[in-house]
Amino acid sequence: MTETHRRTIRFKLNGRPAVSEIATHETLLEVLRRDFSLFGARESCGQGLCGCCTALVDGIAVSGCLYLAAYADGAEVTTVEGLASGSRLHPIQESFIANCGFQCGFCTPGFILMTKELLERHPQPTTDEIRHYLSGNLCRCAAYPDILRAVKAAAGQKG
Ligand code: FES
Ligand code: FES
Structure with a gap:
């Protein structure tokens, strides 16, 4: 046993x-x-x-x-x-909403948390750095272009 x-x-x-x-x-x-x-x-x-x-x-x-x-x-x-402050969403969450960085949303919490780690380490990431960081996160809806845009916007960059 x-x-x-x-x-x-x-x-x-x-x-x-x-x-x-x-x-x-x-x-x-x-x-x-x-x-x-x-x-x-x-x-x-x-x-x-x-x-x-x-x-x-x-x-x-x-x-x-x-x-x-x-x-x-x-x-x-x-x-x-744990990202929101009271009723205020975290800026990365806002950015995913504003840039439609999801479809069904199943993968979205994972992308958002990975983006948080990324932006804390590289506040101004290059496109390659974003792709590298998010390469372990899969989106079955293939919302990748919008996710990339959302991450860039969260970093204050233009998509
Ligand atoms: S469920 Fe954990 S990495 Fe896929
Ligand atoms: S938005 Fe559906 S799996 Fe990513």
């Missing part, structure tokens, strides 16, 4: 203290959805290939479907739900 190991993790989630009892094999995506009802990160490929499950851990984008929740102990985790 296989024994399930459990532990308690304490971390900051969207700016607030969070505690969760987890099995050590559980992923961050599972814990975010089950324990915190945060559904912005979605499972699509489940293999680290599509970016739909992206969350930021200490400002770095991770694939929530592969990242063990145990590693989030003591870290600062941000999901798309």
Whole structure:
């Protein structure tokens, strides 16, 4: 019989203290959805290939479907739900809306969080840098031209 190991993790989630009892094999995506009802990160490929499950851990984008929740102990985790300030959306969210950087929206939280990491590291990214950063995020609706425009606009650039 296989024994399930459990532990308690304490971390900051969207700016607030969070505690969760987890099995050590559980992923961050599972814990975010089950324990915190945060559904912005979605499972699509489940293999680290599509970016739909992206969350930021200490400002770095991770694939929530592969990242063990145990590693989030003591870290600062941000999901798309944590970007807005009250009723004011984050400028990157505004930019995706203004530039129609999505169609069905399934991939959008992942793109937005990856864009956040990108612009924090490269406030004025080149087109190649944007493409490179977002290359791990897949959009089945192929909204790529509008996503590129949205990212550029969020950086204050013309599409
Ligand atoms: S669901 Fe995690 S990368 Fe695709
Ligand atoms: S907008 Fe539909 S998957 Fe990207």
